[in-house]
Amino acid sequence: MNVILTAEDIAVSFGSNHVLKSVSFELGAGEVLGVIGPNGAGKTVLLNVISGIQKADKGKLVFKGQDLLKQSVVQRARNGFGRTFQIPRSFSQMTVFENCLVGAVFGRDMTERASKQKVREVLELIGLEQKKYEFAGKLGLLERKRLEIGMALTSDPKVLLLDEVAGGLTESEVTEVLEIVRRIKSSGIGIMWIEHVLQTMLSGTDRVMLLAEGTNVISGLPEEVMASPEVERVYLGSADNILKRKRKKFGAGPEKGDCENRE
Amino acid sequence: MTHKHVLSSAYKLIGIKSGVIVAAIIALALLPLYGSAHAINVGILVFSYLALGQMWNLLAGYSGLVSLGHQAFIGIGAYTLAVVTVSYGGGFFMSFLISIVIAVLFSLVISFPIFKLSGVYFTIGTWIVSESVLMFFRNWRFVNFDAGMNITRAFRIPQENLYLGALALGIVSVALVYFILRSKMGLSLMAMRDNPAAAEVRGVHLYKTKLICFLIASTFITITGVLLYMNIAFVMPGPAFGIDWAVSMVFIVVIGGIGTIEGPIIGAAIYVFLRQFLFNFPGMSLIILGSIAVIVILVAPKGIMGAIHGKFGFELFSVRRKMED
Ligand SMILES: Nc1ncnc2c1ncn2[C@@H]1O[C@H](COP(=O)(O)OP(=O)(O)OP(=O)(O)O)[C@@H](O)[C@H]1O
Ligand SMILES: [Mg+2]
Numbered sequence: 001m002n003v004i005l006t007a008e009d010i011a012v013s014f015g016s017n018h019v020l021k022s023v024s025f026e027l028g029a030g031e032v033l034g035v036i037g038p039n040g041a042g043k044t045v046l047l048n049v050i051s052g053i054q055k056a057d058k059g060k061l062v063f064k065g066q067d068l069l070k071q072s073v074v075q076r077a078r079n080g081f082g083r084t085f086q087i088p089r090s091f092s093q094m095t096v097f098e099n100c101l102v103g104a105v106f107g108r109d110m111t112e113r114a115s116k117q118k119v120r121e122v123l124e125l126i127g128l129e130q131k132k133y134e135f136a137g138k139l140g141l142l143e144r145k146r147l148e149i150g151m152a153l154t155s156d157p158k159v160l161l162l163d164e165v166a167g168g169l170t171e172s173e174v175t176e177v178l179e180i181v182r183r184i185k186s187s188g189i190g191i192m193w194i195e196h197v198l199q200t201m202l203s204g205t206d207r208v209m210l211l212a213e214g215t216n217v218i219s220g221l222p223e224e225v226m227a228s229p230e231v232e233r234v235y236l237g238s239a240d241n242i243l244k245r246k247r248k249k250f251g252a253g254p255e256k257g258d259c260e261n262r263e
Numbered sequence: 264m265t266h267k268h269v270l271s272s273a274y275k276l277i278g279i280k281s282g283v284i285v286a287a288i289i290a291l292a293l294l295p296l297y298g299s300a301h302a303i304n305v306g307i308l309v310f311s312y313l314a315l316g317q318m319w320n321l322l323a324g325y326s327g328l329v330s331l332g333h334q335a336f337i338g339i340g341a342y343t344l345a346v347v348t349v350s351y352g353g354g355f356f357m358s359f360l361i362s363i364v365i366a367v368l369f370s371l372v373i374s375f376p377i378f379k380l381s382g383v384y385f386t387i388g389t390w391i392v393s394e395s396v397l398m399f400f401r402n403w404r405f406v407n408f409d410a411g412m413n414i415t416r417a418f419r420i421p422q423e424n425l426y427l428g429a430l431a432l433g434i435v436s437v438a439l440v441y442f443i444l445r446s447k448m449g450l451s452l453m454a455m456r457d458n459p460a461a462a463e464v465r466g467v468h469l470y471k472t473k474l475i476c477f478l479i480a481s482t483f484i485t486i487t488g489v490l491l492y493m494n495i496a497f498v499m500p501g502p503a504f505g506i507d508w509a510v511s512m513v514f515i516v517v518i519g520g521i522g523t524i525e526g527p528i529i530g531a532a533i534y535v536f537l538r539q540f541l542f543n544f545p546g547m548s549l550i551i552l553g554s555i556a557v558i559v560i561l562v563a564p565k566g567i568m569g570a571i572h573g574k575f576g577f578e579l580f581s582v583r584r585k586m587e588d
Contacts, residue, residue, distance in 0.1 A: 051464055077466035089464075091457035093522075098584050102454045105447060106466035112447055116586060132586060155466060 001028035004190050005050075005068075005159055010059035011214075012045055019045050021214030023059070027159065032181065032191045034205035034222065037212045038235050043194045044086055046211065047161045050192075051083045052076045063159070077107050082152030083161035086194075088144040090151065092137030096128050099136050099147055100154045107155020118154050125183060126150040127176070142173050149180060160184060162193040166200050178204045202226060210235065280579060291430055295423040303426045307494055308535045310426075310433030314487045315508070316515035316527030316534075317436040318480040321443070323513075324522035325452040326476040327459055331509045332389025335396045336366055336481050338504035340488025342406055345498050348416040350405075355416075358489055366485035370478050378470065378477075390506070397504035411499030418496055425494050432487055433531075437580075439483070440524055444582040448472060453582070456522050514552060518559050520568030524580040529567050 005027040012020040019042040027033050037043050048054035050061065052073035061068040068076060082103070090099050100122055104115035123129045126146040131139070136147060145165050152160055162181070166174045174197060181204055185191055195201055201208050202222050209219035212234040218225060225231060294306055315337075322328040343362040347353040353361075377388040401409050443449050451472050454462035463469050492498055511534060519530025537555070541548035563570035571577055 053460065053464065073463050074466055074468055077464060083464060085461070089458050089461035091454050091461070093457050094453055095583065097586060098450070098453070101584055102450060102462065102467070103465045105450060106454075106462075106468075109466070112450065112584065120586065133583075151465060 001026070001031060003027070004029045004063065006060075006062040007050075008060040008062075010046070010049060010061065011057045012042070012049060012054060013057060018214055020049075020056075023211065023214075023216050025209055025216055025219065027190045027192055029158070029190050030185055030188045031207065032185050032193055032205045033219075034201040034208040035192060035194045036196070036201060036208060036210055036225075036231070036235060041211050042214065043211055044163055047083060047163055047192070047194065050076075050159075050161060051081055074106075077155060078109060080156070080158035081161070082107065082155050082157030082159070084145070084148035084152050084163055084165055086163040086167070088141075088148050090136035090139075090144055090147050093135060095133050095135055096139070096147055096150075097123070097132040100150045103151045103154035107157075115154070118156070122150045122153045125153070126180060142169055145169070145177070146180070149184075153184065157189060160189050160191045162191060162195075164194055164196065166195055166197045169197075171199075174199060198226065284579070288434065292427070295426060300422065303422050305535060305539065306426050307422070307429045308538075309531050310429035311487055311491050311494075312511060312515060312535055313433040313527055313531035314429075314436040315484060315512050316519065316531050317433075317440055317524075318483045318487075319509075319512035320516045320521060320523075320527050321440055321476050322480045324516060324526075325444075325456045326473045327455060328473060328477060329383075329386045330389040331386050331506065331513075332391075332393035333481065333484050333512065334504050334506060334508035335389075335393035336370075336484040337488035337491065337508050338393075338396065338400065338500070339365055339369060340485040340490075341492035341495075341498045341503040342400065342412075343485075344417070344489045344492050345412040345414050346406065348414060349412055355489075355493065359486060362485050362489050363482055366482040367478060370481035374474055374477055378474065390509075393504055393506075393509075397500055400500040400504065406500075409500060411497060414492060414496045414498060417493045420493055425490070428490050428493075432483075432490060436483060437524060437528065439479070441580050441582070443479075444524070448475065449582060450584070452476070514556055516566075517556060518566055520566030520570075520572070523566070523568040523572065523578075524582075525578070526566050526568040 003026045007026075008024050010020055010023040011018070023042075023046060025033070035043050035046070045054055049056045050068070052068075052071065052075075056069055059069070063079070063081075071079065091102065094102075097119060100119045101112060101115055104110065104118045104122075105112055108115070108118075123132055126149055128143060128146055128150065131143065136144065139147065149162070149165060165181075166177045169177065178200060181191065181193065193200070193205060205222050207219055208222045208225040210217040210225060210228075210231055212230075217230050217234065218228055220228075291306070295303060298306070319330070319333065322330050322333075340362045343365055344355075344358045347358040347361055348355070373392050377385060377392065380388045400406055406412060444452065451462060451467040454465065454467055455469065455472065459469055488503075492503070515527055515530035515534045517530070518526075518533055519528065520526030537552060538548070541551055544551070559566065565573065
């Protein structure tokens, strides 16, 4: 594996809430690393640390021999980090085309004219070519999630960070997203992909890492990790999920002391 | 409709739009030939306030810099005019030039502390800066303390000339914002307007972009201050650095439509006509202006132009990007 990103002993806390205690991992070029973990495990926080919008208390993040934690958000974007947001953050009063243009122009520090070809390619990839002049604020959820990927891709990233781009989508929509990710991967981009949808982890990733209790508990081949007792204990079998399944089965209302509000 | 039809009607619309804009500019430029003295006076105010509103719009509507302190720059413009012409016997052109230099330097200096603040703290910071400048001028012997200065050289300027100057400032302010928005920086400004944090993640330098807007707006407001006081011809610290200026800028932009180019044009016209009308109801004017602002915010939160754009998709000055051009 040709490693492009190495994280060592990353820690983040909010007051007394030690969300990440020590996280370490490696990401290879052209590799898709799945990240799973219970709600509130700190998956999004980890992505925020990598893209620079969240400061780490300690740790190291090495990319091309440089310590990424010393770089600003803009420097990281221009050095090759693209990301999506769990709750899409497109520019609602701008068109799909303009949204992608922002990434192409400022993520690469190029002129608008020189960026149009890039945007054209990306729009084709994410399947929004037909909607390029629609305002982002008017798009449906699937389209906004695709646009998130598009905005991240136009900046020519070396590392792409995906935060639940398949969450909330129907099965056939998930298949489409899987196909998009497959095509991105084939161009040699390293992808870190947070997702709760198990299908994506099993068929869309090369490796899966379980993030729980503030650390990377295990990582390995998708089938191995998914079948491991750790995943059963902290994730699939966690109190939240058992409660949720019960409620689905019996149609019971919210129970006292459950963790609904965390979602 | 076929593709060709859509295209040709689009071109027609663009043709009509620029035709209307050019015709309006010509008609306004010729106003001194056919308009009354009153109309010319109103015109001076409308176009000066348009320039102020457009610049405040650039700050608050696009950069997220909600300032209640830009009256400081009007005062600086006014006093530069007074000092240059009265104390040093200089001319108006010299006043404009020197006011630009002072405005750029002053906004650079104050940007260091106040850009460390964000949101409402930034707003309070700008206000504190302008109040401090006011205090300074009140206690400054050189500018005659609170008693103010007569700008004698401005007494004999023909109103027509002031009108044409104001018209030019108004047009340049609109054109300036239009061309900024069409430029690469404009793309970042529109992204910042919609979601600054996301813009930064996409590679937009928030600080640099905001600072450039701040410099442009401060300088242009200073120039407008010089012109406004060529008309008023008498400067005292209280009115020159008064928060009324900031309130009027806010009113114009909020009523007209924040974050739109057309908004301040509509807002400035409404504001000046309302002020003229309310002149007959002293004491009531603030209440009435305030009520109108509240009603507009409730009925059309994005102002008049925001509502028109939302309903009909109409824009007089489009800055939309196309794949083809
Ligand atoms: N800016 C913040 N300030 C304070 N606490 C935060 C902040 N961001 C995240 N947290 C806390 O950090 C913890 C981890 O949140 P995070 O969003 O990373 O979870 P997650 O693993 O992405 O969960 P989910 O699967 O629900 O998206 C939560 O307890 C959250 O409340
Ligand atoms: Mg999350």
